[in-house]
Amino acid sequence: MPKIPKTPSESSVEMREMVMPHHTNPQNTVFGGTVMSWIDIAAAMVGARHCNRPVVTVHIDEINFIAPIKMGYHVLIQASLNYVGRTSMTIGVKVTSENPSTGECRVTTKAYLTFVALDDLGKPVEVPGIRPESEDEIRRYENSKKRAESRKNLKDQLTYKK
Numbered sequence: 001m002p003k004i005p006k007t008p009s010e011s012s013v014e015m016r017e018m019v020m021p022h023h024t025n026p027q028n029t030v031f032g033g034t035v036m037s038w039i040d041i042a043a044a045m046v047g048a049r050h051c052n053r054p055v056v057t058v059h060i061d062e063i064n065f066i067a068p069i070k071m072g073y074h075v076l077i078q079a080s081l082n083y084v085g086r087t088s089m090t091i092g093v094k095v096t097s098e099n100p101s102t103g104e105c106r107v108t109t110k111a112y113l114t115f116v117a118l119d120d121l122g123k124p125v126e127v128p129g130i131r132p133e134s135e136d137e138i139r140r141y142e143n144s145k146k147r148a149e150s151r152k153n154l155k156d157q158l159t160y161k162k
């Protein structure tokens, strides 16, 4: 039976962290792998909330580190569903740092990841469709479609050693 399409707002996730010494690199800013882990967790929760199944990361489509995040700063991680295929879901994540002394906020990282929903045997399983509603949700949906098409075009042109 076809599943009822869901809006991105039904599965969106917001997480907060505070940068502690064990999160940092030798520059005393957040280690990139830590940010990637926060992004992966937030996006995985979005995927699982959309399809109500276990999900796995299958592809990191894009990640841009725009600005460093300092020790002691607060970090807001916002993730939402951008696009779905048959069994896959593309999720966009925005990371914003906040200086707790001034309240000043800055977007530091943007990422797009693809997850696959799994059935009880660990095989890909169909996910509900997406019903983007707001202007932002529609823009993200269209951008995600273009990103997937452009990735496919590039893949067709590249050759890999078997």
Ligand SMILES: CC(C)(COP(=O)(O)OP(=O)(O)OC[C@H]1O[C@@H](n2cnc3c(N)ncnc32)[C@H](O)[C@@H]1OP(=O)(O)O)[C@@H](O)C(=O)NCCC(=O)NCCS
Binding pocket: 055, 056, 057, 058, 059, 084, 085, 086, 087, 088, 089, 114, 116, 122, 123, 124
């Ligand atoms: C996820 C996994 C089960 C998919 O298996 P598979 O044999 O590739 O399955 P399929 O070929 O049927 O692809 C399933 C979906 O994933 C998509 N997909 C597969 N590889 C992809 C890639 N590199 N990039 C983007 N999408 C991809 C397919 O397009 C398909 O999407 P659709 O159903 O929406 O059209 C398998 O690749 C896997 O187990 N990977 C490891 C996952 C993991 O351990 N992640 C890290 C920890 S969470």
